[in-house]
Amino acid sequence: MDGTEEVDSFLAGLDHPLTAELQTVRGYILDAHPLVTERIKWKSPSFHVGSDDLGAFELRPTEFLRLILVFPHGLVDDPTGLMTGTWADRRELRFTSAEDVAAKRFPLQHVVRDWVALL
Template sequence: MVDSFLETLDHPLKPVIERLRLAVLDADDAMSERIKWRAPSFCFNSVDRVTFNLRPLHHVQLIFHRGAKTIEDDFHFDTAKWTGLLEMIGQDRGQVIFPSAEVATARQDEFVALVREWVRA
């Protein structure tokens, strides 16, 4: 399903999206994916945790979350560790924006480490 979706995707940064998709899937064996909100979304224990936002055409944006709705609890995640990569946009939501293919390539290992830590938090 995701492969079919990506085959028809018209986005100037499609190669970056495809590369990051594989990186997220490789980040943890327990990750699965589906199309949600008209974009690839990655689940951990059946809960969406990382989702592409494909609307911006000038950069690649991934939303880090803990499901569709904010969860009111004590979410302990060391955001300071990810300063400069992860921008928090809510209590339990953040975003990573790659402005170019070069930046995505340069920060891919750090991004994968962030995904691993986020999904298990």
Template sequence: MRDLHHPFKEVIGVLRSEILSLDPGITEQIKWKAPSFGFAGADRVTLNLRPTDRLQIVLHRGAKTRDDVVGFQFVDEAGLVQWLAPDRGTVSFTSADDAERKRGEFLRLVDRWMRV
């Protein structure tokens, strides 16, 4: 984080800390030069820091397509996720205010996503 140069650096720091505090089993590593979080040995949430006009968070179930994707369902009650596949989607925040408004819903979503 010290060397990170991104317009959303402050928001990233807050969300990073809050994601890690959701459960002691959540782990963090750096993947593609960005924070990535896992649970029970599986990667689940990765920040995409390439776009600088927004903060984009990728929800996934690992780097590769899984065999059990058919029939997989996850309900995003808040409507935050743009689904790219049944088990892969993105959440974007367009400003610090946007992230603050949606923070609670986002953290509940991440908490549930970690366990799928």
């Protein structure tokens, strides 16, 4: 099973109030750069380029959708304030609704493209 089929299967059984929003964010990330692929890692949909992990959803919260991005090659600029946190190598993104997801599409895709450029 390739990564997309694995993620599709996982999401088909997911009971989370923001599953539709997760699907939308997933599409935005995959559309941002052709090298980004997906799989299930850390018991959640995750994204990577080759052996470098881009990040994963953390699905325990149900009042928002949390996406953790990792930056093993250095942080990227985030002039829109999309990302939160002060960790040395990762940042958190939160999505609360379909409208919030749509509003964050282009900043998210910009971050993904800049992340890939650091490889």
